[in-house]
Amino acid sequence: MATPTELARRIRFELSELSGHNGHHEFENLCRELARARFVSNVLPATGPVAVGGDQGRDFETFHSYLAGSLRFATGFLALAATDTVVFACTLQRDKLKSKIKADVKSICTQGTPVHRIYFFAVETVPVAERHELQSFVHDAHQVKLEIVDGLAIAQLLTDPDVFWIAETYLRLSADMRPVAPPNEPSLPAWYSALKQRWANTERTPVNQGDLAQLVRGLRHATDTTAARPDLPEWLGLIEQFLATEPDFEAAQRARYELSRATLRGAGDLRPAEHHVRAFFGDVASMTLPADLLDASVLLQYTETARLAGESALDEDELRDWAKELRQHLTTLLEPPTTAGRRAGLLNAAAHLSLHFDYAAVEAHEERQAAGTKQHAPPDDDELLSITEVPDWLPLVDIDHGMACLRELVELLPQTPTYPIDSLARHFDMLAPALVDHPLYEPVRSALDEATSRQAGDASTANRCRKRAMSLYRSGRRLAALRELHEAKVNWWHGDTLRGSLLAMLFIARLYGELRMPLAAKKYALSAAFAACTLPDRNVRDLAPAGVFEAASYDHLAGAWMSALRMTRTAVLLHTQVAADPWNMDRHGDLASATVHAVVIQAAVRHRPELAGAVTQLIADAGLSEYVDGVLAQNHTQLHWDEAAWLAESVEQLTGAPFSDAAPIRLIEFGALGQHWRVRFRNERPAAVAAEEFCAAAQVILVELAMADPVLLQTTIEIEVELFDAANEPSERAQPIPDNTCARWKIYLPSDEPASAPDADVETLTILMQILHSSSLLPADKFMAVMEDAFRTGLSHRLTVVNSYRQIMAAFAMEPDSADGVYAAPLGTPDQFPVHTVAELAAPTTAGPGYTRKEAERAIRARYEHSAAATRQTLPRALADEALRAMFTRLLSEGRKEWHLLMALANLALNHRINHRYGPLVGPSDQLRRAVEREELTREERAEDSSPSVAEIAGTFDRFLALAAVSVATTWGLQVNQDTPHLQAVEALLKARYRYWEDDVEHMPFFPPADGARSHG
Structure with missing residues (x-):
């Protein structure tokens, strides 16, 4: 079923395609039937070949009827009968349409019977100004009234249910293109009863497309409406009669399709119609129209579903052969050049066929479930037939081919702008x-x-983005759902759809909260609230308190409990201004949740008495004291928790330590993509707001990069935030601090509000990109390519929302604040508070960019060969030492490969030799560097070369073992971007994504066990 808009769009496309296959006669017949139904009923077709002027430019005209004038309340034919002469002309011409109309009108008016009115049907759209110009011209030149019915008008007229059969008869519409029932239509509407009675009270056998269209309308209503389902046998019988008249091929195939569909969906058993299914697919190679081929794919899916559900006796091999034949037929039809519209239709059918549910895999899935593997239950037959979203576990036949077809189809859309995409979308x-x-x-x-x-x-x-988002969210795909909601947010940002945009922001905030990114969530919740307060649309005012209540809940999640109470105070104030019955907790869930959080904070503050006064005052300012005191008076449980109990509960529920925003030096922590971010700053309001703005942007970017692959090191990002004023701007906003155990930075944020929200986000983004690139192993060009992809998919509008974070926070701040300048230690130790990362934001474990097993093994063979030559003298000396042998054995038992050890020893020996011969190479000249590379790096170690001592090997081997990972990283096109690299993090990434501790090749052993080595000594 399709809406009138979707039907009109499809009809317009099919009208435009008529010229591609010489469809003038179909268009003329369609226009004549439409004229008879909507304009005048007494029409006659023109006769005589056009080439010899037989029709005098008239495609059809009226004959005189005198009955309409003599019957006062004439209906039907009589009400539409014309008493004057009306001539109809039709054209598929697109170019120079104005000249075509003038020429045809002149031919009509200067030959044959005098004319009073002319209706001109055209597939092309005629602008209103051009229409009025032509009407004036015809009236002045010929004293005739002209009406132009263009493609848009024809399409809209044909969507009416009572004349839709005309479109079905003369255009190539797929079976799913039928008018949707009007809203609140009764289950047995008047049109259905009249149609049923008309066919019940006649002995006439249905013989043409018009009859079939009427019967299909009745059959579909009986199939899909419970109250009409008892009539199903009669409708099936009438279409069987039609099929028995041996209609043309296309009509026969449509009848077989409808009989099969109705038998399965209406009676729940395909078996009585299986001979029709076989006949349909027996002739499938003769089908050439894209809409019919799409029907074939749909019918095949119906049939496959029925077999799986036990509602058909058709053999699986038979269905597989039909699918194979249909796929091959579509491939053949796509080979020769054709119009963009026809190719798009064929690609649609081919994509639909490839994106069938793979029922063989579904059955295997059911067997696994029966064996005890926990899986989603597959939908039953009815669910599959009326499915609104596909669970992500449900396999499809050939996703690659289906998506390739869709990619080509969408690339054709600019060439065929009228191609209807509603059902495809x-x-x-x-x-x-x-x-x-x-x-x-x-x-x-x-x-x-x-x-x-x-x-x-x-x-x-x-709307489509929102529907996809909800479908993805219910399937557990929160990152993909988030991306869809961001697009919905932008597309709804118009005067009459602003509410949808703000609701999308609130759901975006919810998703960030679920992803344990509370600052990003707070940013979006407050942005929605700010917009609701400041936009001229009064219909969104109720979303202002909703957004601030949400922001308070995300502060609570982050352990920023003082800020949570401040936000609650503001939210309650807004809430009482716009909500009906504002203190009804049952009615207002967000108020009830905020009250629960206030109860928790009031109970916990017993362990931080220095905060008790400020907490009590904030709760009182919010008007919640009575509720909070009442709850605590009835339930004393939390009042008796010690600090350890509060911490145990908080570790499970929160992302930060309780009262973390009360410490003199505040710490914000979050994790994503294997990184642990720790941001410290002086806990004063300007610095806190600036740091929160920075952290919110970081969280948004990290979530965005989770759908890319920036190859980030699994490390800790330690950041110290300091504000600066305009007179003391630092030369560098982000300054790395040397540290081989983490990525340590000091960043400078402006104390003054930037000129605009985008300016603020650009400044923050610049700093974040510098930090992220430093902790990535991608070269600069590849890292920038990742970021450019992120911008292309909307990173800019994800960062900048409504206004800057600082301005929004200022808008909701209330002065004076009893909590300002009141400090206390958080519950527990913030530095030791665990950071939980959700599965979607975990460090990637897939193979890293560029990795192949073949290349890994080639490189390992080369390393064995080169390292063995480079340690020809050093290795035997090292193995002669018992302590070194024990160290090598321990490393190998921990999982190290021999090439790790050999490579580290080779670099150690080379470094010793170069230092011995040339001294430390600190800033060497190019000439000296080339000499070293030529003479030392590639040659075999000789007996006369200086060799490192046992003590030097023992003291530096671990460092060279770690440095070896840096060398290996370059094999895969990676590079370390830190001045003081975190070597353990580099090795951990190679181990997780490049099989650094797994790959090896067959080789002669270089490191015998310690005991064995001793026996050779």
Whole structure:
């Protein structure tokens, strides 16, 4: 079923395609039937070949009827009968349409019977100004009234249910293109009863497309409506009669399709119609129309579903052969050049076929579930037939081919702007959870959204984004859902759809909160609240307190409990201004949740008495004292918790230590992509707001990069924040501090508010990109390519929302604040508070960029060969020492490979030899460097070379073992971007993503066990 807008769009496309296959006669017949139904009923077709002027430019005209004038309340034919002469002309011509109309009108008016009115049907759209100009010209030149019915008007007229059969008869519409029932239509509407009675009271056998269209309308209503389902046998019988008249091929295939669909969906058993299914697919190679081939794919999916559900006796091999034949037929039809519209239709059918559910894999899934493996339960037959979203576990037949077809299809859309994409977009949205990980998902999704916006506007795109987001969220794909909601937020940002944008922001905040990114969540919640307060639309005012309540909950999640109470105070003030019955806790869940959090904070502050006065005052300012005191009077449990109990509970529930925002030096911690971020700053309001703004941006970017691969080191990012004023701007906003155990930075943020929100975000982004690139192993160009992709998919509008974070915070701040200048230690030790990372933001474990097993083994063989030559003298001396042998044995038992040890020893020996011969190479000249590379780096170690002592090897081996990882990283096009690298983090990344501790090749052993080595000594 389709809405009138979707039907009109499809009809317009099919009208435009008529000229591609010489469809003038179909268009003329369509216009005549439409004229008879909507304009005048007494029409006759023109006769005589056009080439010899037989029709005098008239495609059809009226005959005189005198009945309409004599019957006062004439209906039907009589009400539409014309008493004057009306001539109809039709054209598929697109170019020079104005000249065509003038020429045809002149031919009509200067030959044959005098004319009073002319209706001119055209597939091309005629602008209103041009229409009025032509009407004036015809009236002045010929004293005739002219009405122009263009493609847009024809399409809209044909969407009416009572004349839709005309479109079905003369255009190539797929079976799913049928008018949707009007809202609140009864289950047995008048049109259905009249249609049923008309066919029940006649002996006439249905013989043409018009009859079939009426019967299909009745059959579909009986199939899909419980109250009409008892009529199903009669409708099936009538279409069987139609099929028995041996209609033309296309009509026969449509009848077989409808009989099969109705038998399965209406009676729940395909077996009585299986002979029709076989006949349909027996002729599938003769089908050439894209809409019919799409029907074939849909019918095949129905049939596969019925077999799986036990509602069909068709053999699996038979279905597989039909699918193979249909796929090959579509491939053949796609080979020769054709129009963009026809190719798009064929690609749609081919994509649909490839994106069928793979029922063989579904059955294997059910067997695993029966064996005890916990899996999602597959949907039953009815759910599959009416499915609104596909679970991500449900396998599809050939995603790669299906997505390739869709990619080519969307690239054709600019060439065929009238191609209807509504049903295609709905099907894509339904499959989104199963497609979202495919590399072509983003370009196809974006192109479909752009086409939807062109055809139906941004609001339609936003609705589709929201539907996809909800589908992905229910499937557990929160990152993909977040990306869709960000797009919905932007597309709804218009005067009449602002509420949708603000609701999207609130859901975005919820997702960031679930991802344990509370500052990003707070940023979005407050942005929605700020917009609700400042936008002229009064209908969004209620979202202001909702946003601030949400922000308070994210402060609570972060352990910023003093800030949570400040936000609650502001939220309650807004809430009481806009909410009906504002203190009804049952009615207002966000107020009830805030009260619960206030109870928790009031109970916990017993362990920090220096904060008790400020906490009590903030709760009182929010008007919650009575509720909080009442709850604590009834339930004393939390009042008796010791600090250890509070910490145990907090570790499970929060992302930061309780009262973390009360410490003189505040610490904000969060984790993502294997990194542990720790941001410290003086806990004064300007610095706190600036640091929160920085952390919110960092969290947004990290979540965005989770869908890319910046190859970040698993390390700790230690950041100290300091403010500066305009008169003392530092030369560098981000300054690295040497440290081989983490990435340590000092960053400088402006104390003054930047000129605009984008300016603030650009400044913050510049600092963050510097920090992130330093902790990435990607070279600068590849890292920037990752960031450019992020910007291309919308990072800019994810960072900048409504206004800057500082301005929004200032808008919701209340003075004076009883908590300002009141400090206390958080509960527990913030430095020891664990950082929990959700699964979606965990460090990647997939193979790193560029890795292949073949290249790894080639490089390892080369390392064995080179390192063995470079340690020809040093290795035997090292193995002669018992302590070194024991060290080598220990390292190998821990999982190290021999090439690790050999490579470290080779670098150690080389470093010793160079230092002995040349001295420390501190800033060597190019000439000296080239000499060293030529003479030392590539040659075999000789007996006369200086060799490191046992003590030197023992004292420096671990460092050279760690440095070896840096050398290996370069094999994969990686590079260390830190001045003082965290070597353990480099090795950990190689171990996790480049099989650094797994890959090896067959070789003669270099390091015999310690005992064995002693026996050779």
